[in-house]
Amino acid sequence: MNKLRILYVCRLFNGFETSVKLKKWDPTGVPTIYRMINALNMSENHNVKLVITQKSHNKDLIIPYLSKINFKKFDSSVIALSAINLTYLPKLGRLFQEFFHICTVIVLLFKKKYSCMYADNANLYIAAIVSRLRIVPVVFRVMGVYPAMRDIVNKKGVKNAFLKWCYGSPFSLVVCTQDGSGVEPWIERAINPNTPVHILINGVENYNMQPSENYNVFEKFSIPRDKFIILFLGKLEKIKGIYDFIDGFKIANKILDNFLHAVVVGHGEEYYKIKNAIKDHNSVTLIPRIPHSEIFQFHNIADIYVSTNRLANLTNANLESMSSGSCMIIPSSQNDTYVDIETDKLLTNNAVYRIQYPPSKQHVSDAIVFLFNHPELREKLSSNVYNESRKFISSWDLRIKKELTIIEGVLI
Secondary structure, rough: OOOOEEEEEOOOOOOHHHHHHHHHHHOOOHHHHHHHHHHHHHHEEEEEEEEOOOOOOOOOOOOOOOOOOOOEOOOOOOEEEEOOOOOHHHHHHHHHHHHHHHHHHHHHHHHHHOEEEEEEEEHHHHHHHHHOOOOOEEEEEOOOOHHHHHHHOOOOOOOHHHHHHHOOOOOOEEEEEEEOOOOHHHHHHHHHOOOOOEEEOOOOOOOOOOOOOOOOOHHHHOOOOOOOOEEEEEEOOOHHHHHHHHHHHHHHHHHHOOOEEEEEEOOOOOHHHHHHHHHOOOOOOOOOEOOHHHHHHHHHHOOOOOOOOOOOOHHHHHHHHHHOOOOOEEEEEOOOOOHHHHHHHOOOOOOOOEOOOOOHHHHHHHHHHHHHHHHHHHHHHHHHHHHOOOOOOEEEEHHHHHHHHHHHHHHH
C-alpha cells in the first residue's frame, strides 16, 4: 500500500499548549485528537503534516502569525497559525483570522500533494472551502453536538444558514464521536446525505487499575483516608454542572455530619471561581491537572462518581468511570434534544443511578445521601456498570485502529 500523505488540521487545544511552549510533543486533554495524531506519526503507512490553528487570543501563549515548530518526538515540523486579536474590532479580527487560516492551508495543499486533509470541527470553514473546491478529499471530525450546533438546524438566520452550508459540504468522510449528545438526529439534518458517516465511541486506557505501591493518591494530594470520597472529574464549566455538584455536595456533607470528602479533578473557565468558593472548606480537594495515566487511581479511591454534565454522558471521563466499575450518578436523558438517549440504550438503570434533568444541587445531594445509606446498591451498580460497559468500550489502541481502517477504506 502506498503511503497516505495526510494534512492534519486541528485547533490548538489547551492540552497542546504546554507542548508548544516547551517544543516537546507531549499532548494532553483531547485523546481522540492527539491519539490519532500520534498513530499517524508512528505509522509506516501514513505520512502526516500537522497544522495547529489558534482560535482565540491567549496572552500566555503568543505565537507568530505563521511559525514552524520542531517538536521532540515528532517526525516532521509542525505549522502553527496564530489567532488575530483586534481589541476594538473583535468580529473583524476573527474574520481576518479565518481568512488567514483558510488561505494558508490552501497554499500548503497546493505546495505538496496530499492524499487527504483531516480537519476537526473547530476548522469547519477550512474543511468546507477545501471540500467544495475539490482540492483534496476531506475527512471531517465532529466531536459531539453542542447546543449552538443544534441551533444551526433548528433556527433561521444568516449565520446559521452559512454554517449549515458549511456542514453540508461534500466531505469524503465524516467521523463523529458518540458521546451521548444526540449526534444521530443532528447528522441527519446537517451533514450532506451523500457523505459516509461513522459514529464511534471513544476508548479508554489499558492501565492496571489496582492501587500502585509506588503511588499513594491519598498522601500526594492530602486526601483523608477516613472519609467517604465523592469524585467529580471533567471540565470546570457551568454547562458541565460543576456548581450543582459543589453545592449539592455541601448539602449532603452537612446532612451526613461532615463524613464526606469531595475530590474535584479538572480545569476550565470556572476553575478560579471554584477555587475561591471552596477556600474555606477543607472537605473539598481541587486538583487542576493530572497525567492521564493517573486518572484510574482516583476512581480506585472514590466511593461515588458524580456527573452533572448537561451536554452528554458518554464522555471520556464517564467512560473511564464505567471501565473502573465506579458507582455512578448521571442525569436522565432528554427527549427533546436526544441527549443521552443512546446512553439509555447502552446502560440500564441497574448500572447507573440517574437523577432528574436538569441536575440541581438538591438532586445531587439526595442521590449522594441515598447511595451513602445503601451500600448494597452501590456495590450492585458498580458491578453492573463495569460488566455492561465492557460490551461497548474498547481500548484506545483498538478505537484508533478502527478509525484508521475506516479512513483507508474511503481513500484507497
